[in-house]
Amino acid sequence: xxxxxxxxxxxxxxxxxxxxxxxxxxxxxxxxxxxxxxxxxxxxxxxxxxxxxxxxxxxxxxxxxxxxxxxxxxxxxxxxxxxxxxxxxxxxxxxxxxxxxxxxxxxxxxxxxxxxxxxxxxxxxxxxxxxxxxxxxxxxxxxxxxxxxxxxxxxxxxxxxxxxxxxxxxxxxxxxxxxxxxxxxxxxxxxxxxxxxxxxxxxxxxxxxxxxxxxxxxxxxxxxxxxxxxxxxxxxxxxxxxxxxxxxxxxxxxxxxxxxxxxxxxxxxxxxxxxxxxxxxxxxxxxxxxxxxxxxxxxxxxxxxxxxxxxxxxxxxxxxxxxxxxxxxxxxxxxxxxxxxxxxxxxxxxxxxxxxxxxxxxxxxxxxxxxxxxxxxxxxxxxxxxxxxxxxxxxxxxxxxxxxxxxxxxxxxxxxxxxxxxxxxxxxxxxxxxxxxxxxxxxxxxxxxxxxxxxxxxxxxxxxxxxxxxxxxxx
Amino acid sequence: xxxxxxxxxxxxxxxxxxxxxxxxxxxxxxxxxxxxxxxxxxxxxxxxxxxxxxxxxxxxxxxxxxxxxxxxxxxxxxxxxxxxxxxxxxxxxxxxxxxxxxxxxxxxxxxxxxxxxxxxxxxxxxxxxxxxxxxxxxxxxxxxxxxxxxxxxxxxxxxxxxxxxxxxxxxxxxxxxxxxxxxxxxxxxxxxxxxxxxxxxxxxxxxxxxxxxxxxxxxxxxxxxxxxxxxxxxxxxxxxxxxxxxxxxxxxxxxxxxxxxxxxxxxxxxxxxxxxxxxxxxxxxxxxxxxxxxxxxxxxxxx
Numbered sequence: 001x002x003x004x005x006x007x008x009x010x011x012x013x014x015x016x017x018x019x020x021x022x023x024x025x026x027x028x029x030x031x032x033x034x035x036x037x038x039x040x041x042x043x044x045x046x047x048x049x050x051x052x053x054x055x056x057x058x059x060x061x062x063x064x065x066x067x068x069x070x071x072x073x074x075x076x077x078x079x080x081x082x083x084x085x086x087x088x089x090x091x092x093x094x095x096x097x098x099x100x101x102x103x104x105x106x107x108x109x110x111x112x113x114x115x116x117x118x119x120x121x122x123x124x125x126x127x128x129x130x131x132x133x134x135x136x137x138x139x140x141x142x143x144x145x146x147x148x149x150x151x152x153x154x155x156x157x158x159x160x161x162x163x164x165x166x167x168x169x170x171x172x173x174x175x176x177x178x179x180x181x182x183x184x185x186x187x188x189x190x191x192x193x194x195x196x197x198x199x200x201x202x203x204x205x206x207x208x209x210x211x212x213x214x215x216x217x218x219x220x221x222x223x224x225x226x227x228x229x230x231x232x233x234x235x236x237x238x239x240x241x242x243x244x245x246x247x248x249x250x251x252x253x254x255x256x257x258x259x260x261x262x263x264x265x266x267x268x269x270x271x272x273x274x275x276x277x278x279x280x281x282x283x284x285x286x287x288x289x290x291x292x293x294x295x296x297x298x299x300x301x302x303x304x305x306x307x308x309x310x311x312x313x314x315x316x317x318x319x320x321x322x323x324x325x326x327x328x329x330x331x332x333x334x335x336x337x338x339x340x341x342x343x344x345x346x347x348x349x350x351x352x353x354x355x356x357x358x359x360x361x362x363x364x365x366x367x368x369x370x371x372x373x374x375x376x377x378x379x380x381x382x383x384x385x386x387x388x389x390x391x392x393x394x395x396x397x398x399x400x401x402x403x404x405x406x407x408x409x410x411x412x413x414x415x416x417x418x419x420x421x422x423x424x425x426x427x428x429x430x431x432x433x434x435x436x437x438x439x440x441x442x443x444x445x446x447x448x449x450x451x452x453x454x455x456x457x458x459x460x461x462x463x464x465x466x467x468x469x470x471x472x473x474x475x
Numbered sequence: 476x477x478x479x480x481x482x483x484x485x486x487x488x489x490x491x492x493x494x495x496x497x498x499x500x501x502x503x504x505x506x507x508x509x510x511x512x513x514x515x516x517x518x519x520x521x522x523x524x525x526x527x528x529x530x531x532x533x534x535x536x537x538x539x540x541x542x543x544x545x546x547x548x549x550x551x552x553x554x555x556x557x558x559x560x561x562x563x564x565x566x567x568x569x570x571x572x573x574x575x576x577x578x579x580x581x582x583x584x585x586x587x588x589x590x591x592x593x594x595x596x597x598x599x600x601x602x603x604x605x606x607x608x609x610x611x612x613x614x615x616x617x618x619x620x621x622x623x624x625x626x627x628x629x630x631x632x633x634x635x636x637x638x639x640x641x642x643x644x645x646x647x648x649x650x651x652x653x654x655x656x657x658x659x660x661x662x663x664x665x666x667x668x669x670x671x672x673x674x675x676x677x678x679x680x681x682x683x684x685x686x687x688x689x690x691x692x693x694x695x696x697x698x699x700x701x702x703x704x705x706x707x708x709x710x711x712x713x714x715x716x717x718x719x720x721x722x723x724x725x726x727x728x729x730x731x732x733x734x735x736x737x738x739x740x741x742x743x744x745x746x747x748x749x750x751x752x753x754x755x756x757x758x759x760x761x762x763x764x765x766x767x768x769x770x771x772x773x774x775x776x777x778x
């Protein structure tokens with residue numbers, strides 16, 4: 001049994017044992033009392049026979065009780081181990097889950113973004129760090145730092161090619177970051193739903209809490225719009241999750257310790273800019289080049305007319321192995337939609353959030369290009385809008401490789417870093433501080449602490465607990 | 476000295492003197508006439524029908540002003556012309572350059588995130604489509620004529636019959652009608668769509684109420700446009716009409732036999748933007764056609 005919970009289990013188990021077997025206890029205690037009295041009488045009268053008889057009865061009573069108690073403890077321990085081994089999801093109550101199980105389940109669920117935060121990673125075992133990093137590199141592609149040109153076309157409708165009239169170009173520096181290789185799937189989102197993500201108020205912006213109650217599926221259960229009974233439809237486990245609002249996407253990202261990519265980050269991954277001179281960048285229209293090729297993306301011209309699995313259209317991946325940036329589903333980004341031609345963003349609809357990449361029903365190829373930006377109401381839950389998550393390089397601890405460069409890394413560094421990642425701490429220093437870690441990993445207990453995005457776009461904490469227990473402080 | 480045959484100049488006018496009936500209103504026009512002087516329909520329709528010895532069917536796409544007739548027709552034409560017979564059920568081919576103008580202007584505007592300009596009220600400026608529709612289920616292709624009429628002109632004709640002779644002539648000869656209704660406006664509580672549609676349907680019954688060959692037995696597709704702004708229209712169009720346009724729903728059930736409800740969307744999302752001097756204008760943020768072909772396919776099936 002876990003040492004933290006051992007005493008609790010003991011008390012509970014003993015009480016329950018006594019209460020459930022009260023009749024047996026009455027008989028046993030009667031025999032024990034009688035034996036003790038007989039022994040006492042023998043001692044008073046100096047009668048060795050009675051003294052021996054009473055002592056034997058008392059010893060028998062104590063031995064029986066102790067044996068029963070030990071057996072109960074063993075049964076309880078076996079029961080806990082069996083549950084831990086066979087329970088695939090992470091829905092065990094906190095008092096029945098060991099810290100190791102919690103960490104491994106978080107890694108398995110793709111919440112390594114939380115585990116790899118410096119103040120948490122410092123308390124993990126090297127094996128746990130390694131597992132989290134393996135998961136990170138398996139599931140996310142590294143986008144190197146650099147500048148990216150953002151072409152913002154006015155929605156007043158002028159031809160995009162006529163850039164002097166309608167399009168403004170803005171150059172933005174994007175530090176290195178990780179981007180999910182695939183859009184978030186129904187299966188991944190199911191984990192979030194099953195973990196009670198819709199009930200964890202710390203994951204949602206306070207002003208949106210009234211709307212969270214309306215984020216239900218077709219049967220009224222919390223979940224994406226077209227799910228049923230809180231579950232995704234059969235056969236769609238590897239499909240990108242759709243029917244989620246921007247806020248739901250953001251809540252998932254927070255739960256998994258990640259964030260939504262900004263517009264510049266998304267364009268950086270899709271257009272993969274290369275500086276060809278001091279002032280000029282060569283950017284691609286699509287991740288594979290400048291021409292649309294139907295077999296590389298699920299758009300209207302591909303003729304499928306529906307969302308497909310994330311494992312299809314593999315030839316459309318970008319250089320770092322990020323798939324389906326173009327087509328299949330639009331992807332929410334963190335950025336507000338801004339029309340460069342408008343002095344004030346006088347949208348009657350209110351603030352719109354930028355979406356990128358096109359979907360299976362995008363009619364014009366150029367509207368799925370890496371530079372094209374569309375938008376939608378952040379509360380809308382469309383059939384063709386999903387999302388993927390990002391993780392900033394400087395927000396996580398990958399060992400010594402990323403400590404020196406706070407502004408990210410160049411393309412040349414990418415390969416070397418991937419091959420030289422080391423555990424954060426030597427083996428002999430990685431004593432697991434259970435209590436500290438328990439406080440840090442609190443998405444199972446949302447009332448204690450959680451991560452949130454502050455107004456300046458940086459990660460912040462809603463509680464000081466983790467910061468106080470961290471040796472290195474807040475990044 | 477040889478004989479030189481010189482045709483008399485007067486013989487060159489024989490074609491011009493023969494009256495060519497307009498295909499829409501059957502008014503006689505000269506051979507060189509570009510538009511019918513009565514209804515302003517292109518005379519090319521008549522010339523093509525005469526040359527091919529095929530009588531095209533006429534399909535109407537009607538609805539209030541701003542409901543999306545031009546967008547729907549342009550998108551329908553473009554989608555059907557992009558489809559290939561190998562994988563799809565229908566393929567449309569324009570007959571004559573004039574038939575492509577509507578498709579060209581509508582698609583050019585949409586690709587630039589604009590809605591096409593409003594169709595003018597003057598009939599001589601309307602776009603007419605004459606196309607050949609090939610279907611997997613039919614051996615012979617179908618010839619179709621579909622005009623893009625102004626919603627205001629339609630309403631004017633409904634309110635004051637014989638104002639627009641072309642409209643009246645066309646609707647008299649029409650084989651079926653796609654009645655476009657603005658679902659987004661209905662969601663906002665507007666009853667205008669309900670009244671407009673009921674007026675139009677009553678006008679049709681006045682034109683020809685023969686129970687066997689008249690409008691009561693002709694196919695009517697009630698098409699909810701801009702349904703991308705109200706997802707419930709996609710889920711159950713009939714229930715949507717019953718809920719938001721009870722009068723139209725009742726009228727259809729009492730007077731017509733062949734009708735069905737559809738929901739369509741062209742823009743994936745729209746923003747309403749304030750422009751100085753123009754007020755609030757809708758802007759399509761992206762183009763994602765949904766269910767565009769289904770009502771047309773149903774209509775063709777019931778012709």
